[in-house]
Amino acid sequence: MSTASDARYWDRSSKSYAKSQISDQAGYERTLERTSALLKPDSSVLELGCGTGTTALRLAGGVRSYLAADLSAGMIAIAQEKFATSPVAGLVFRAATAEALAAEAARFDAVLGFSYLHLVRDLSGTLRSIHALLAPGGLFISKTPCLGDMNPLIRLALPLMQMIGRAPYAGVFNAQELDGLIAAAGFEILGSERHASKGKDSRPFIVARKA
Template identity: 45%
Template sequence: MDNTVFWDRIAPKYATDPISDQAAYEATLGRMRHHLQPDHAVIEIGCGTGSTALSLAPGVKRYLGTDVSPGMIDIARGKVQDDVAQTLAFEVAAAADIPEGPVDAVLALNLLHLLPDLSQVLHNVWLALPPGGLLMTKTGLLKDGAWYLGLAIPVMQALGKAPYVRRMSKDELLTAIAEAGFAEVETILQDGIAPRLFAVHRKI
């Protein structure tokens, strides 16, 4: 199934599903707020229905969320209130299509393991950022997770219950980001059936 079709179909349910680990989510929000500055222009690729954008946008100069799914973006736009309308915007775009313009930080949260074109996306992020610009990611490490994920995911995909998923380990993910031209600033590993790695990198 085409990824856009999949995410459009599940967008309404995705918007209402509770966050699976609220404490971990709040922890990574706190670290992102630590790194983001009031004068920053931020792009979040794969922003989904905009929950993280709504939390972070008040603390920066400009925040643009993009997603390949028009259904996700429609829901995100419906959440924007007057108090952030001058700071926050949403656009439909593939992850590899980084909008032009000044940008100080790119966020890719719960996204990199869903990208068939991971290397190209990381390269395009590197091109979009100035030297010293920040890449903040949170990524599911399916290769480091429960053994049965490798069996369950293909079955779910065949039934239309899962999109493309890349099985990566922590080391493979960090190597891919480093090879794209980024230096590690900090990482936080969050446990689970599929562990998630929150990572902040700086463009070299």
């Protein structure tokens, strides 16, 4: 399996993903509220793993510019359809990875990654790319499932689901390990919160600053 196969998986899944419901709407709204409070009206923002654009369309109106990227062209096509009916000034959707964008000249005041880090194959490398994408002192804001903190049955079932094409690649790490990887990539972690409104929350909302 490779990044190309990941893109094909999400292309195939894009229409069903677009129809899925947010499992914890209150927790999601809390994440949007906290993220908005950290962004400034003159900020340039990059969102990685934007999916079908739901979060980008909610946040982009509060900043100067917002690039929403995903490795899946199928996801981006749906996001652009949403954008066509509800345009937001300064918002651009693009099929791209963190690594590809890091090779370009643009730098951002904030990089966002929601339900994203566990889906990348080279987490340390991706975090280094995110560090490179940020302007000095820029913020990396993420909220990612830590499968290492979840029910072990999920980790046991995951390889079987992947074998039959019913689950994407997913990295297994716990919150402490994720903190260590973020710090090792050159970030200072400013805070970690839990936003779930029900059940055990294994998705820490982490705010880190480029050191």
